[in-house]
Amino acid sequence: MDNFADLTGAPRPIDKTLKMRKNVLFQFWRFISLNVRMVAMIFRGDH
Amino acid sequence: MARVVVLGAGISGHTAVLHLRRSLGKNHEIVMVTPNSKWNWIPSNIWVGVGKMSAEQVTFPLAPIYKRKGIEFHQALGTSIHPEGDKDHVKGFVTIKYTSPEKAGQEAQLEYDYLINATGPKLNFAATEGLGPDGHTVSVCTAGHAIEAAEKFQEVIAKLKAGQKQRLVIGVGHGTCTCEGAAFEYTFNVEHELVQVGVRDLAEVIYLTNEYELGDFGVGGMSFAQRGFQTNSKLWTESLFLERGVKAILQSHVSKVEAGVIHYEQLDGVKRTLDFDFAMLLPPFRGADIKAFNKAGEEITSELFAPSGFMKVDANYTPKPYEEWKAEDWPTTYQVPAFPNIFAVGIAFAPPHQISKPLTSATGTLIAPSPPRTGMPSGVMGKTAALTIIDQIKRGVNGKVHGASMANMGAACVASAGAGFTNGSAAAMTMYPVVPDYEKYPGVGRSSKDTFGEIGLAGHWIKYMLHIMFIYKAKARPFWFLIPE
Structure with a gap:
């Protein structure tokens, strides 16, 4: 018998969240923001 | 004049030779020994495995790069290390066996002043009966494996298009595997492709893992601060599985694979089976199994290497309970204590302990x-x-x-969840530090400012950008050194 993990307690994203994940303008902003945060994180530690 | 020999042209070894060559004059010799003729940007093998990229897009020949940079290149496998030399060698040396077609099987000895062991992992498919391309599952660990995986995946798609239901199982093939992130990526790229070709409804996609819970990724999971709340990678990952309709089987050790059947055991000790039509299961890793000998020719492998085949460096290897593990147990210089002119980097060094809490099943597995x-x-x-x-x-x-130290170093992990310039997606995650430091960051072990995750199209763009940037860097194009590691 298969023993799948119970995912019923997981939050399901709403339609707006799913749309924003694919919205090119919003995602371009997230692209810039994520890159800045990642570079800052890299330079804060041993690199 | 000094001679530096580097074993292995993966990410760590190749990075090392490029920096060495850039900073040391031509009177110093930089030597690369690696069994493969091509460099592989392994993170993009995921896209090769679903047919979105060719092997040529993720690999390139090493010889022209090394010729241009003045790096001596031997396409060969390191077989033994002699750190004290022997009766014929005053300096330490390594024995290598050529793998290039023109010299295949020939052996040579290379003296060194400094040695970097960057041999990476040996893909230990043999640890699980029936695992791997010679068994009943596919892999995306190498570009060649990924090509084979893509071919098998296309066969599955053809069957789905013909109306046949298919079960695809993706995950790890042993209880001690690593790289759960890669299995996660392949799972969601496969799922994405099934949606793209319009056959998702007939396919059952299952993620089979040794993680205690989703979002562990072999690093004990992550805590994120989001919109005023502290959340974690478990909730975040479970949400993605729920949204995409991917099932998960956790806490599993795969013990055997037969044609169409996976045998696995979970923490409760119960042994179960799982039928499959397509399975990509990653193998466990072990060290490259290099031997070591002293000046008298006596074997000292156990002094330099852990039983796993990984090299012991400046870490604290004292066995102790999980609760007593410390961030400072992790190495910082990667030097071998008895031989400070030998280093082991990347996957080649022996970690002092796991990051996720190790567990054993009711039967002791x-x-x-x-x-x-x-x-x-x-x-x-x-x-x-x-x-x-x-x-x-x-x-x-x-x-x-x-x-x-990995306990003072961050890592960005961009896990692709589907390729496509406008319809792609990826989970972009960072963690700082990689190894949790519970004294510096009480409770969660990591900085909440620098540990975060986000799903979306931007993540896909970042992953593709990293693909372009790191292949550019590895080809040692102009100003390659400005690109951070």
């Missing part, structure tokens, strides 16, 4: 994800060893010994 050493930390380790060698060659014994 170890189910414990091994610590991942992904591209970013591996590159930093390679550079760190190179900087120490450069300083010691230039300044002698007073040269600075550089350090970079």
